[in-house]
Amino acid sequence: MSTRPVKQSPGFDKIERNMRPMCLCQWGFLGYDRRKLVEILTDDQGTVNSLGLSHEMIANRLQEITAKARQGLGDPVVVDDKFDVEVYEVRGKIPCPWGHPGLYRKSHVKLERIETGETLIWSDLGIHLIEEHGFYQGRGSPYRLEPADIKRILEL
Numbered sequence: 001m002s003t004r005p006v007k008q009s010p011g012f013d014k015i016e017r018n019m020r021p022m023c024l025c026q027w028g029f030l031g032y033d034r035r036k037l038v039e040i041l042t043d044d045q046g047t048v049n050s051l052g053l054s055h056e057m058i059a060n061r062l063q064e065i066t067a068k069a070r071q072g073l074g075d076p077v078v079v080d081d082k083f084d085v086e087v088y089e090v091r092g093k094i095p096c097p098w099g100h101p102g103l104y105r106k107s108h109v110k111l112e113r114i115e116t117g118e119t120l121i122w123s124d125l126g127i128h129l130i131e132e133h134g135f136y137q138g139r140g141s142p143y144r145l146e147p148a149d150i151k152r153i154l155e156l
């Protein structure tokens with residue numbers, strides 16, 4: 001993890017304020033993470049690079065699994081003979097904290113790798129945040145995704 005100070009633009013300060021708890025959603029996107037948004041992004045970018053992955057590869061895989069699991073209409077679905085995946089849809093929609101037009105479904109996707117019992121959870125907005133912004137959310141956020149966990153569990 002990088003410890004050197006990274007300069008953050010005023011635009012990022014504004015987005016970061018939108019992400020702290022009690023702003024746009026009940027839990028916030030940053031959890032207990034006290035790092036600046038730009039530091040979180042820089043650290044995760046470094047990790048993703050060192051794993052030999054890209055945000056797009058990760059987002060595409062999550063998207064693909066979500067689409068397969070949606071066919072279960074709320075019941076668990078076995079995806080690729082390896083994963084037990086359940087999608088819960090919650091009423092309502094949520095905007096991207098970057099201020100993009102459009103709203104994302106309040107979904108909650110839970111994946112369990114059958115062989116190991118390891119789990120990952122994510123949401124539709126979470127996939128967008130990874131794909132468009134390289135943002136895996138802050139430590140302590142319930143939707144934080146560690147790139148190394150994604151690689152190991154999903155065998156990317």
Ligand SMILES: [Zn+2]
Nearest residue numbers: 096098100132
């Ligand atoms: Zn966005």
